[in-house]
Amino acid sequence: MIRPLLTLAVSSATLLVAIPAFAQPQGTIGEYSDVTVQGSILEPEPVTISDDAELAAQIKVPEGFMVEVVGRDLGNTRMLATHGEHVYATRRTEADVIRLNDADGDGKYDADGDGKYEDFTIVAARPGMHGLAFHGDTAYLATVNEVYTAPVNEDGSFGELTRIIDDLPDGGQHANRTLAIGPDEMLYITIGSTCNECIETNPESATILRASLDGKSRTIFASGLRNTIGFGWEPESGMLFGADHGTDWLGDEAQQEEFNQIEQGAKYGWPYVFDFGNLNPHMNPPEGIALEQWAAQSKEPAVGYTAHAAPMQMTFYTGTAFPEEYRGDAFIAMRGSWNRRPPSGYEISRVDFVDGKPGTWDHFAEGFLVEGEDTNYGFLARLAGITQTEDGALLLADDFNGIVYRISHEAGDSADAATVAETPDVTMKPRPSDIAINLVEAEGTVEVSSPSFTTGETIPLKHAAEGDNASPALEWGTPPEGTLSFLVIADDPDAAEPKPFVHWVLYDIPGDATGISEGLSTDAVLQQPEGAKQGSNSKGQTGYMGPRPPLGDPAHHYHFQVFALDLAQLPVDPGATRDEVLAAIEGHVIAKGELVGTYQRPGAEKPIN
Template sequence: ACDDNNPENATMLRAEPDGTSRTIFASGLRNTIGFGWHPETGDLWGFDHGIDWLGDEEQREELNRIEKGEKYGWPYIFADGKENPQDEPPAGISFEQWRRTSKEPVHLYTSHAAPMQMTFYRGDAFPEGYSGDAFVAMRGSWNRKPPAGYEVVRVDFEDGQPKSLEPFVTGFLVENADGTWGQLARLAGIAAAPDGSLYLADDSGGVIYRITYEGEGEAAEAPSQEAAGDQSAASSAPDTVPPQETLPELAKDILEAEDGVTIEVMSPAFQDGGPIPLKHSADAEDLSPPLDWGKGPEGTQSYAIMMEDPDAKEPKPFVHWIATNIPAGITSLREGVPAAPRLKLPDGVTQGVNSRGSFGYFGPKPPVGDPPHRYHFQVFALDAEIELEPGADRQNVLDAIQGHVLAEGELTGTFQRE
């Protein structure tokens, strides 16, 4: 394993079809090739590839229910909470902390089976018990003894939940007389045909198989599309309409400082109310701007920063940056703070998850043609150090610092894409 420097690595993205905007829907997914929405509940499910070189029995393949904003362990935690010996969490974060903030898989399958495409059955040509089940093409292992995979697996769903996993189509793996193994196909794609049969692709032999049902039994009734719920979870995105008259509450509107005490917030990069330079935008260098602020009142133990855009369409406001536990003796942050959950300089500073779904700063990126969006850099002087789990979001931070604000201040910048 290696460190993923791109925050979009090992994630599932949510994007506009025209590419104008995208955010991280879920993270910690090592290699989820096959995924789909359950036809009755609308829940998103995916099969994740495990790690190689940990032995024949590690890592088992993961079936995950993929939910917005959740983390699924990679690259530090895998399977049922096991630690990856090939890597370590960022400095200041333990395996246990990473484990606590990661969701465990709902089911596990044979190690190195290599899940590829997955499809939910919505047809009516198979017996009724197959309606709403998922089928997964397992490509097969390359260095496991004995080999695994080379099959289609059925995920039996009942009442919208996966109850069991079982082989559905086999016979592609052959044991020779001398004890060696061979294979007849490397499976890749699986899809349902309009007539209710399944198509299965072998990309090593260039063959497409058609899977049909012949036998006794009542055919299934196709799931109602009306019951499938909202399957467009990956279609909408932030920053897609001009500013509106009714604006959401910013952090400063929710958190009240004692006696209304304020501190001044400044930046060498831009003036209050002025345009934010291009290099600080997501389209350019995506560098956090340098910030300076006045010293907090007596009793200040730490500072917190939150950068928000109230002019975004979704979510409102769109959070671009969260930083907490800035030491009381620090009243500035340099340009280009690393996008890490915990900083070494200043030591102990933690960064939460922005609305994009990544750690640290995410620069302005409003839709092309929108009027200038406003970006509020809010600084809070707190009477305590705030301990939060890695991956804390806006609500986690607001809940943690409520009642601890001694003073607050803000700097507003604007940005427009033409």
């Protein structure tokens, strides 16, 4: 819910007069906040330098590093990626992917070395094209709602695009998807929030998704991430890290940009908690969950950075052309602020890693922001993309001017400059398990039925994920003697991974209940049945998820299991996992029963996912 009593004082950049602003929200923050937030709108103006050498000389890098302009007039260059000697850029405005041409091998993207830096070839085009990654000789491309694959030909061109995912969440404010293939041979897709701060209606928004390479299955890997564009795996440890955009309108110095160690199943606070345990004065968690409780369930960032700097693409440096102290570090393009005084970002930042762990997050390449007279500001570039080349240099993409920069080191040895050992896979592999009812001992029996289907029958489409995704009504009659609460768990033992796939965990149902109604909310704490709580399913979201077996699979069996307990409330938080709930009910089950339905996906004429 959105809270009242928030005072917002905004200064106009056109006045170019410094107005005193609180660095952080000032006042009482809690369920009913009374705070003052003062912010700024300050949009630097573009500054053009047409001479390449003069432009490159404005950029300040550590001693020994060199900056060159290697491409101009390339359009809205956003994300960069390399495949062997080929360099690619996605262009959001033009809705395509281009291959930069370096015909004479001088490191500049022109056709004949004549100094005209506008030569490129369009290799793919789809509306909303933004994310790009390679797996062997296959390109993966992301638009707002879709993911495509394409074979990469020997000359660097792409073959026919094949759509493998067609139902990513709608974009809203943060529609720019990025993707990468992890050490576990899975596809990771970033999904930004649809807003600055709000309660998302699609649980996949503000997350990182983890999908199979064929796109047929996916889960939520981590949540509470407002807009993580840049992410990657630290080469030695195999741990996943990402740079997340902070919430706007919390003041010039809040929220810090976050550099997170992204762990499987973890929550990262948004929209209720930001950076290092700070509570958002404008938002309350769902009914029944306190801000402090949400904060306790959320992971804090490994390190923070200047607010509003806008981290974009990120790359871990795996080459040998840079000095030893830079190897294994993360380099991040910072596009720059529009709502901070003075502006932040407009640079390349560096996270210094020591023994596989992040230390400081500091400036690396500066000078793209220009301070003029009368405290006005200009910019030379809005940096969005960064990638490492085959010879161990860094390429930077400016999405405003269509300029590509190259950063190299004077002592760099291009031989084996990009060689790197294989990054280890440290993702948690789910341990196969039996369905819940076979793991629990009970003397009594619960007779479970549903008005929607009987044992062995097909579950109606309205209860499937591709239908209405409405939880089915369940009935079990008079509670067994001594029952203080009920628990419902829905398992699919026919899923490949995890086994079983958990579709529903519903607990603390009042002990006098004789069933539950159809179409329950997906909130973690329910108003009906009063006080009931819901846990996390295998998709990584809270509440019920309907059947959705992979296309082509035979019918899966869905076990709706009901347990009568002698506990009124389980000693677990809302959003608990099935394993946590099963551990909590050990020795407290009076009776158990189940209803088994089946479901098979429609044919290929239906949605491909």
